[in-house]
Amino acid sequence: MERIPEPELMEKKEQVISYDEADFSEGEVNFINQINHYLSKKNISLGEKDLIVDLGCGPGNISEKLAIKWPNTEVVGIDGSKEMILRAERNKKIAAKQKELKNLRYVCSDIKDIKSNNFLINKKISLLVSNSLIHHITHLEDFFNTIRGLSSKITVNFHKDLKRPLDEKSALELKAQCSNEYNEILTNDYYASLIASYTFKELKNFTLENDLSSLDVFEDGEKYLIVYGNV
């Protein structure tokens, strides 16, 4: 199925509210566990000297879980949508575990404009993650240039995203499943995201053709792709 890009930033208020109000906690917990698994495999434990950056953080669900899981690190969530960052700040303020989020802050910036020396202090990034971001990025080189620019030798990258279905029929089946659980706005957004997603081959070929073969690209079940490793 041909890729149809969707707008990069999620800026419409009703879209942001629908996304924020949905419960994606199962996938989010899974995401944190997967990262933990890979860090353990590399014998990496994160502490005071470490900076974690969550690109395209949206309403901050994953940034919050990162901050709680690794309480001694500093966590920065970055999103280009003002509405999303407002939502993330609000969620942080009203969180039951607010006291555990002192190590978390948010920055509103397009990932293409991030200059690490602007607001990431002088720390190098130890863990650079994103969830459901890559499919928003119109040109793959913008995503990979960003992570290349932000990464140093010590940076572990972990980026998870949807995989584009093989054909429209499969995409429509997934959309129908989504509509059983979520409202119309979210279901339409999900369908737009599915057809804007990249395939395994597109991501893998990009890494091979652009001197990024130290990054592993693999399929995670039927629906997801993961880009993992050092740049």
Ligand SMILES: C[S@@+](CC[C@H](N)C(=O)[O-])C[C@H]1O[C@@H](n2cnc3c(N)ncnc32)[C@H](O)[C@@H]1O
């Ligand atoms: C589907 S949401 C995912 C939010 C969050 N990572 C999660 O898993 O719940 C994608 C987010 O990426 C943000 N985004 C898309 N393109 C971006 C860009 N070029 N720069 C910064 N943020 C971007 C959108 O505004 C949106 O908040």
